[in-house]
Amino acid sequence: MKKRVIVIGGGIAGMQTALRLAEQGVEPVLIEKEPELGGKLRGWHVLFPSFTPAQEVLTELRRRVNDSGIECRMSAEVCSVSPREVVLSGGERLACDAVVLASGFTLFDASIKEEYGYGIYDNVVTSADLERMFNEGRVAKADGSAPRRIAFLHCVGSRDEKVCQQHCSKVCCVTGVKQAIEMKRLFPESDVFNFYMDIRMFGPGYEEMYREAQQTYNIHFVRGRISEASPTLEGRVQIKAEDTLTGRPLRMSVDMLVLLIGMRANDDNEQLARGAGLERARSGFMKPRDLFLGNVCSNIGGIFYAGTISAPKNIGESLNEATAAADAAARYVMQ
């Protein structure tokens, strides 16, 4: 009889893990809380740095999962895990030989940073909202007109003690530069400003994209954190920051303020961790056994991690890690 590994989470990491397990001769069962596979990537338009449509990646992964006949349990919520059993919220118990946790992350709720007025003023949107607008093919101000001046703010809900998110979310910098370029392509007459603290371009092609944003698209990069946003009488958004490179306070009005929201740990990580005896990092993300030779292993034998459950990651890293986690789980059950 085939060994059975339960993969929790049907995003890109979960799908890739299940595919790789099937390849290794293990029987995967994919559990997803939403009615369809795809996770967070479903809400994304194009991917940095190549501007590849997110749908291209998703459609291909879904097709492979379909073709391989992997058992998928949709709209199923997990309430506890152990290496040999997963309990669903309905009380159903699924026996298994190992578990891979690939339940991902939660987007930071920008309304918590009240000083930016998200959900209070018009024309303050998040990076995720902007992706949705790109997908819908309608990027505009609340009154339907085209924005002529756009500001992006980096690090919203990242590196911020005030909202208990001290980690760097890693991908927002790159997303901010990508979205700034997309806005310039849509509105060539507009002025785009990115307010940053540090620009972290860690991957291949990222620094080149940043350079292109500066050189080809004339996107302005201002080093300083926006301290507050307020509406003006004309329905614009006034923002304040320090231009730290000149050492002077700066203010400007924009038509649209885009908040680059970070990735935070899922709230239910705590419950999962407590039930199974798993360790979490201070950030709330799961803590791998070690960061080098055991980065897809948990501190409990038979429970593995893939993707952003253990830290913010980009698409490529999540896919690679899923392959590694599947291999580690397959090795474990074959012993």
Next chain:
Amino acid sequence: MAAINFGYTISKPRAIDLDRNNLRKSDEILHEMPELQTCIGCGACTAVCTAGNLTDFNFRRTHTLVRRGEYEGIYAEMNKCMLCGKCRLVCPRGINTRAVVMLVKRKLGDF
């Protein structure tokens, strides 16, 4: 024969000279308030600063100078702070900025 006066003078070097600057006071300050070392220089404190919008007071710049051992004029500079505390509300690192002002003034009263 008197030297010819060409009208030139020697300017004080502008460089922050970390070979010469004495970081002892700075270390004392950081020892009492280690959280100041977590500053990422985002400038949010200066953006909201009541004093900084009316004068050339710049809290981010001033405390950075202290940490480089540049103490001259710092006491007078910190005196421009009105202690309103808005900077503390916005600091993403949770630094008690008002306490930094008071501490720097206490430690650098002679400079």
